[in-house]
Structure formats: structure tokens, C-alpha cells
Amino acid sequence: MIWLGSCKDADTPAEEHNEQAFNNTDMERDADFVMKAATASMAEIELGNLAMANGALPEVKQFGQTMVTDHTAANEELRAAAQPKNIALPVAPTDAQLKKAEELRGKTGADFDKDYIDLMVKDHKDVIDAFEKEAEKGNDPDLKTWAGAKLPALRHHLQMAEELQQRLKK
Template sequence: MKNIVVTLFAVAALTACKKNEPTSSSQSTESTTMSPPAESGMTASDSTKMGESKVPTTSLNDQDKKFADAAAKGGLMEVMMGDLAATNAENAAVKSLGAMMVTDHTKANDELKKWASGTGYTLPAGLDAEKQKMYDDLKAKKGKDFDKKYTDLMVSDHKEDIEEFKKEAAEGKESSLKSFASKTLPTLEHHLKESEKAKNAVK
């Protein structure tokens, strides 16, 4: 009789244990439901994109900063004066020179702005006092006086520009800015020749 009771007890105990054991199917279901949700809906590519913030890859030396500032202000003045020449000049060669300055320097200015945006550098947004005075003095002139003053300015200004751009190409540190200077030099040299021709035409 004791043996039968013990046996029944053992069977009952085994049955109870088995009920508490999760089946393999419930385990797999549980593991599926417990998988961690995607974090805030971000994918791996999203996190990669976030890492691509604009950070200057190289620091600029004093030469780079001085050149970039001067090129920005000088380029802006060339466009403003070119607009004046295209409108106010009496001589056709001077009008043509002004239009060329607007086209070429607008393009160069845009390239410089693109460089600044990529490196996080802030360029001057306007003329300095010296260049503003030069512009105002030119704006006040009319006819042949305007033509002579404008061509004189273009000759002297482009001689200075060429020297500055050559210096940056040789002594600058930031490679893309040096490249901009080298690439723009032939255009400035062409501008100087055309300015000298226009100057001779208004003598």
C-alpha cells in the first residue's frame, strides 16, 4: 500500500513539473516578442548621415584668412563697379569690360562662397570703408571722366589681385583655397590685359 502511494505521489510531482516547463514553441514565441524594438525608428544609414556634419578638415593659416577676406571684398567690388560701367560708361569698350567683370567675378565669388560653406569659414558680407569710398567716388563720375577712372581702377586693382592670388597659390595652407587661387589667376591676367586695352581706348 505504501509503495502505491509513493508511486502516485511521484507521478503527480512529475506531471506538475512538466506543466511549469515552457515548451520550445512558447520559448521561440517569447524570444520573438522580446526582441528589442528599433531605436526611435533610426536605421544604420541614418546614424551614418548624422555623423557627416560639416567640420573643417584643416585649420586655416593667417595667409588663407587674409586672402579669403580680401578676395571676397575685392570680388564684390568688381561686380558692383562692373554694373556701374555697364550702365554709366560712355565708351563701348568700357561697357564691355564692365559686363565681363560682372560675369567672371560673380562666378569666382560663387566658388569662393562654396569653399567657405564647405569649410565653415565666414566671409565678409560687404565692402570695407576703403573699397566703399572707391565705389562711391566712381559712382559720382560721368562720361569720359567715369571711363578714365574706371579703367584706371581696373588696371591697378587687377595688378594687386594677381599678386595676392599668386601669393595664396604659393603660401596658402588649405589645399582647396590654393586651388581656387591658381585656377582664377588666368582669368585675372586676362582681365588686366582687357583693362589696359580699354584704358588706352579712352585716352
């Protein structure tokens, strides 16, 4: 997951809705987490599709497929958890996330594999940290539970990416 600070460029109407609805409330932090988690998952889906198309190693292509499958399901779950709380979700990754995808789009083969997997390792470390914080300090019990429930899969993604990263270094 590409976890970047601001979601404002991802979906201004959703961001504006959430700011108006939750500004200075207990749910503000949770709504911000939901926005970031959603854009990060959408970016993972985009990058996973690129990995299936541009990757050289079958394992990188399979990792990309896993990202598409798992993050599509996670976004559906997140949408179901956010809707009753009136948290608006973005419709696309952030501009910064799309820029990362565009940089990778021009690469193929071993160059793509290395850069994609390096990005996956870095981003999964960032995402795990954010999900741990939400699971511990979030205000909404449903979102806290959801974040905690996603941690094993995220840690598994990181482990898979680190193993691929080591293989690519050889």
C-alpha cells in the same frame, strides 16, 4: 578687384569669427585671403554695374558686364570652397572699397571711363600678386588650387583693362 589691406570694416561678424576660429593657426592666412578675395569681388561687381550705367564707350560697358559676370561666379565658387572650412565670408565690400565706388558714381562719360579703367588696371595688378602668393604659399590645398585657377581670368581682365587704358589715352 579692389584689394585693400583690412576687411574689418566690411563685415565685423565674419572677421571676428575668422579671427577666433583661425588665430595663430595654419589657416589664418588662408582665411584672410578669402575675406579679401570676397570683398574685392563684391567691389568689382559694384563697379562693373556702375560701368554699365555710367560708361561712355561700349567697350567699357562690356568690360563692366564681364566683371559682374566673372566676379559673381568667382564669389559663388569661393563661398563653396570656404563653407566646408568654416571660413565666414563678408556680406559687403569694405568701407574703403565703397568709398571708391562712391567717387566713381558721380562721374559719367569719358571721365568715368578713364578713372574706372585706371582703377581696374591698378587693382588687377594688386590682385594678381595676392592670388599668386596664395597659390604658392597658401596652407589649404583647395584654396591654393582655387587661387591658381582664377589667375588666368584675372590676367585676362588686366590685359583687357590695359588695352582699354591705352585706347582712352589716344
